[in-house]
Amino acid sequence: MTAWVSVLTISVALFLVGAFYLVVINMDGLLEEFGQDLTVTAYLEDHLTVQEMAGLAETVQSIEGVASVSVVGKEEALERFKEMTGGASLLVGIQGNPLPASFEMTLRPESRSAAGISILETATQGLPGIDEVRHGQEWIDGYARVASLVRVSGYVVGLVLSLATLLIVANTIQLGLYARRDELEILQLVGASRTFVRTPFLLEGTLQGMLGGLLASGLLWISFMIFTPSLEYGLAFLLGQAEPRFFGLAQISRLVMGGAVLGLVGSVAALMDRRS
Amino acid sequence: MTAWVSVLTISVALFLVGAFYLVVINMDGLLEEFGQDLTVTAYLEDHLTVQEMAGLAETVQSIEGVASVSVVGKEEALERFKEMTGGASLLVGIQGNPLPASFEMTLRPESRSAAGISILETATQGLPGIDEVRHGQEWIDGYARVASLVRVSGYVVGLVLSLATLLIVANTIQLGLYARRDELEILQLVGASRTFVRTPFLLEGTLQGMLGGLLASGLLWISFMIFTPSLEYGLAFLLGQAEPRFFGLAQISRLVMGGAVLGLVGSVAALMDRRS
């Protein structure tokens, strides 16, 4: 019976960690989607040849913080302008195409901040062939704040949850050992070596942890299936087009491995404590 | 030693519940602050006397969903208009004061939704003396969605956390009992009545729970003190002017009582399980 208490406790604890992890993943997905919209535009001088432009694009691509560069040609710029203004009436009487070609650069997540932007600006501004660099400063600042809040509170809560889980699991396993203390003592008196006595406990702890991880994954999946439809309305508002995502296999196996590590560490801690 | 494991487990579990509760309280504060800005404006017909206006305000006040009514007189409306437009130039050439008096109604939290608004609209629109009712529909819809998301996920997470806590605590106490099963058996063999055997266990469980609650409150306070300054930047962005709040005495004593109930229920569950 002590075994099942440990499995249950580990699974409950991992369920909490996992649920939090799930929320963070979906928040991340959301931030990522917003982040994709964050572009910095570099307008190009008119005289560039196609080769020069390609070379320049390559140079820009290699700048730190740049995730991707897409080229918007003069024709495309005109198209977009017409679309936005609902016709070409404003351009009547102007000869040719007055709009410049441009590079639209998306940013790596770590550069999505005022600091990241200004580094990128300085780096691109000086390049020959680039006329002007523009971005929506306010949008970026707000984004950076929210992203850092989510990230920091993610770390803090994740850390607290993990420590709490470890503490609870180690305690549970230790109580289990305490209930079997006679057995451990007898084994030692009859001449069992430390390894002989401990190995089964460590294996058991690890196995219990893995079972706990599996159970937690199952519970999370069930909860996910039950709750996401009923939250859809609110979620749609928050997530935009982003579909709520569940863990992939890699993340589930990370949860199971996490359980195994918890069980093992808990067992080791409990056994170490017994010595004193 | 089993006693301390229970206290620690209860405190860790209550810490998690408490931390979540703290977040919800602050979210609530934030939503409340936003909610205060949500007003519905009813423009009044020009011919109303002061007495009629006061009577009408009373009627409106008693409508379901209305939290408060403030009267904006014609002069105040003009002042506001001038302030917003940076002078009275637009009104030059127009005689008198063309702006109507109005009621600004704030809503009770449960009516801050599209449905609540339309009920209020129907109720006010028909009243004699009221000309037109206006509100920012979009703002209200967004607010209602976020508020319901926070509320529903608050209930769900709170429920899951509480159940998890109860499960973990009951398990821990049961393990503790299991470790002392010989003692319980001997007490019974020597003629102790059920009450005699159980009362100390139940008292102990309750006390452990209360200690756990106190410990959790302490831990929460320390965490609050440590983390809020470092999160200030992000928090200021999210909370606006709202200061992060900690629990009051009532809420702390609720946490301690929660611990006591947890400890007691856990002990009862553990003892009941022993009978089978």
Next chain:
Amino acid sequence: MGVVLDPEKSRGSGKFHPRGDYPVRMFHVSKSYSPGTWALQDVSLEVGRGQFLFVTGQSGAGKTTLLELLFAAERPNEGQILVLGRNIARLRGGAIPALRRRVGVVFQDFKLLPNRTVEENVRFTLDVLGTPRREARSRVFNTLRQVGLQHRRYDQPKALSGGEQQRVAIARALVGDPEILLADEPTGNLDPELSVEIIELMIAAARRGTTVIVATHDISLVQRYGMRNIRLEGGRLLEESQEGTPS
């Protein structure tokens, strides 16, 4: 003498046991732990008030089972058992503790509380009876002195030798001055001299009116005293000899 439960009074009144001369009566009692094997088979027995009875028999003969039936740790499969006038088989859950408080038991494996001191282990019987603290302390001290352990009263059982633990168990059974005393192999860890002392303590209890049943394999001890003595073999009551009560 107890304060809450005065043995003289309740024994004399005959209220709880109309045939009060026989606090222990068994009629055709059988007990089986697993189908097909009998730990006790068709045992009938009456033990009078103040009588001292030895139960002997080989290992596994059913001695412990007999005693366990008498304080309701086990239930018989067949037959009737009357202890202090109560039918054990019909006893409700709540009545069992009340009965046990009138019966002192020395368990074969002692069953001491490991985390309590010797004094607490012994005093526990009196706490359950509701004896006032002050009186309890002095009675515990006296009983511990009788078994020669007053100087160890603040030690925990694990700091005691096997025989010392056994004597604590004996003290715990005796301290409440019970109406019935059941002792399972109470001298199994004691040397001959101490065994004699302990048996004499029990005989003294019998003289005060306690019904004493001692299961033992120590035949030399049985032979030394001219006590009533029954022998179990494979769960059957085989012989009964040397009737007698100490006087």
Next chain:
Amino acid sequence: MGVVLDPEKSRGSGKFHPRGDYPVRMFHVSKSYSPGTWALQDVSLEVGRGQFLFVTGQSGAGKTTLLELLFAAERPNEGQILVLGRNIARLRGGAIPALRRRVGVVFQDFKLLPNRTVEENVRFTLDVLGTPRREARSRVFNTLRQVGLQHRRYDQPKALSGGEQQRVAIARALVGDPEILLADEPTGNLDPELSVEIIELMIAAARRGTTVIVATHDISLVQRYGMRNIRLEGGRLLEESQEGTPS
């Protein structure tokens, strides 16, 4: 004979104990659990290979303490102890299990694993020694038959009578065919006939070369055999009589 640890071989080689004729040697050993009181005081003793020794003494005389020192459950405060050529006081943590595997112990309180069957309890000794499963099973069965419990091998200890549990403990100590056998009050819960059988099993082990030390308060048993016999009193070794090895 064991397969992994053939007693004949290791005993004959003298590799582990240059003075192999005395697997147990104690020089002026004292042991105190609390300051001022001595559980053992200045005890010197040599026990030869294949010798059978009774240790007698009153309750609390130090018999269990003496045995506990020999398998390193306790450490002496003074003096030297050599067991199978190893100095107990200097033994590192890892060496203790290795030593214990060569010593069989019957504990006064049995110390059986409550959640394992009788067979598992006994077989455990062989598992630790690394004996192959098949051989282990047959040796366990034979040993259980010797103590008369082969039919109870699938029961758990709590389903056994006191004497039956004691015999399981004896079987566990004997099954590994140890070089030293320490038995603490091994007949405390057994009737005289069974006691004789058990002692004779131990004598047979001594004949096969095992050094046997039996702590007991059963003086009639000691007198019955003409074995070597020491007496403890208050921790001191008082008398030594009837030297002899069974032949």
